[in-house]
Amino acid sequence: MPARLTKLERTGLPHRVEAARPIADPRKRLLRVIELLEANLGVAVWDGRKDALEVLVLTILSQNTTDPNALRGYQNLAAHLPGKHTGKDAATLPRDAAGNVDKVKLRLSNAATAVEPPDWPRVAQLTQKQLADYIRAAGLPDSKSGAILALLAWLKQTVGDYSLDAAIEQLGVDASMDALSGLKGIGVKTVSVTLIEALGADLCPVDTHVHRIVNRLGVVDTKAQRDKTFALLKPMIPPGRAYSLHHNLLTFGRTVCTAKKPDCANCFLRKLCPSAKALIDAGEAR
Numbered sequence: 498m499p500a501r502l503t504k505l506e507r508t509g510l511p512h513r514v515e516a517a518r519p520i521a522d523p524r525k526r527l528l529r530v531i532e533l534l535e536a537n538l539g540v541a542v543w544d545g546r547k548d549a550l551e552v553l554v555l556t557i558l559s560q561n562t563t564d565p566n567a568l569r570g571y572q573n574l575a576a577h578l579p580g581k582h583t584g585k586d587a588a589t590l591p592r593d594a595a596g597n598v599d600k601v602k603l604r605l606s607n608a609a610t611a612v613e614p615p616d617w618p619r620v621a622q623l624t625q626k627q628l629a630d631y632i633r634a635a636g637l638p639d640s641k642s643g644a645i646l647a648l649l650a651w652l653k654q655t656v657g658d659y660s661l662d663a664a665i666e667q668l669g670v671d672a673s674m675d676a677l678s679g680l681k682g683i684g685v686k687t688v689s690v691t692l693i694e695a696l697g698a699d700l701c702p703v704d705t706h707v708h709r710i711v712n713r714l715g716v717v718d719t720k721a722q723r724d725k726t727f728a729l730l731k732p733m734i735p736p737g738r739a740y741s742l743h744h745n746l747l748t749f750g751r752t753v754c755t756a757k758k759p760d761c762a763n764c765f766l767r768k769l770c771p772s773a774k775a776l777i778d779a780g781e782a783r
């Protein structure tokens with residue numbers, strides 16, 4: 498049976514728990530934030546190993562676009578250059594009432610368990626223009642095709658095959674992160690998302706939500722430098738808590754601590770948050 502697409506799993510019974518007082522030390526504040534996020538949103542649990550190359554290519558395709566668009570580009574590529582049949586079944590993707598892929602429930606990393614991959618050796622032989630044409634539905638086809646071809650060339654050179662799992666096993670997580678994030682078009686966030694979703698690495702990728710929230714909470718002060726946020730945050734997170742922190746901050750950033758008009762008045766982290774008063778006083782909060 499093909500692996501079924503699963504939604505993000507969470508354990509625990511979330512209930513409303515509020516911050517009681519300010520905490521001066523940013524590291525201790527982060528720990529309290531982790532506890533309060535888990536108490537209010539549950540503990541997000543990694544849902545199992547996936548092929549790292551498939552997750553990374555899907556993640557590259559998802560840059561600056563929606564997950565359904567990224568998936569369309571990936572499926573179009575696989576339809577034109579099909580790989581060996583592995584028994585994956587796209588019918589297990591979540592669907593809305595109209596039968597389209599459900600934009601809310603779709604998790605791109607899990608699409609790797611539901612969608613047949615392309616034939617990577619044949620993809621590696623394409624010109625950049627040919628690949629760009631196949632993945633056009635995902636947007637930015639020129640830069641994304643360049644990134645994918647650079648990745649495949651690096652794999653061939655590093656392990657003699659198109660296996661990112663083999664490369665990570667050979668180099669280790671930290672060296673793989675350095676090498677992959679040095680390839681054009683593949684940044685630290687894209688690699689760290691791949692490592693947590695494909696391998697369950699104990700990392701908290703820093704996307705726009707994570708960056709904004711930990712800065713508002715005064716855990717770091719990194720302004721526009723997202724990769725610096727990742728480097729500073731990494732040693733501050735207690736072992737085993739990074740995966741749940743990442744997913745809880747995504748949920749929190751989409752619902753409460755939104756980019757515009759965060760809901761500071763009803764936020765369970767408000768008493769810990771050095772930005773709340775200024776946002777409320779300036780009328781920039783809901």
Ligand code: SF4
Pocket residue numbers: 713714753754755759760761762764765766767770771772773776
């Ligand atoms: S109080 Fe406001 S700014 Fe601070 S974490 Fe909550 S929603 Fe975000």
